[in-house]
Amino acid sequence: MKKSLLAVLAFSGAMLCCQPPTFAQNDASQAAPNQSSIDQDILLLRHDIRSQKKKLIAANVPLTADEATKFWPVYEEFSEQLVMINNDKAAIIKEYAQSYTTMTDAQADDLTQRMLAVDVNSAALRQKYWSKFSHVLPAKKTALYEQVERRAQLIIDLQLASQIPLVQP
Numbered sequence: 001m002k003k004s005l006l007a008v009l010a011f012s013g014a015m016l017c018c019q020p021p022t023f024a025q026n027d028a029s030q031a032a033p034n035q036s037s038i039d040q041d042i043l044l045l046r047h048d049i050r051s052q053k054k055k056l057i058a059a060n061v062p063l064t065a066d067e068a069t070k071f072w073p074v075y076e077e078f079s080e081q082l083v084m085i086n087n088d089k090a091a092i093i094k095e096y097a098q099s100y101t102t103m104t105d106a107q108a109d110d111l112t113q114r115m116l117a118v119d120v121n122s123a124a125l126r127q128k129y130w131s132k133f134s135h136v137l138p139a140k141k142t143a144l145y146e147q148v149e150r151r152a153q154l155i156i157d158l159q160l161a162s163q164i165p166l167v168q169p
Helices: 002-016 035-060 065-099 105-136 139-163
Strands: none
Touching (some): 035 065, 035 139, 065 105, 105 139
């Protein structure tokens, strides 16, 4: 599965070039970037990540023309719903970045509970779509798709987690 490794490396490389959220307090001598500009950059980055993930799946899940015709619309539905869940994740991370140095116990509890809910919602979505993908692909291809999807998400999560500092007690 050489192309799989190459695709994952390319995808990982694309993730490494991303600008992490800023968690350090701004120095008064530095001009703070415009928040709408940052938000726009994040939207573009998220769109690019979705595009890269789709390419990764296409390169590693061999589909017949008939399978592709049935698979990609289901995948697009799945992606649209995953975007909504990831909107919540992005909002939580943004809130964490804004309160990182002044976070209270109540804020830490709230952010943690909300992030756990994101994880639950993401797993529930994958489970819901497992049966939908199973109806359009043979079991082995559905399993392969799930593995590739999962690996891609793990790479994204690892890259993201590596940029977010741990809460300081």
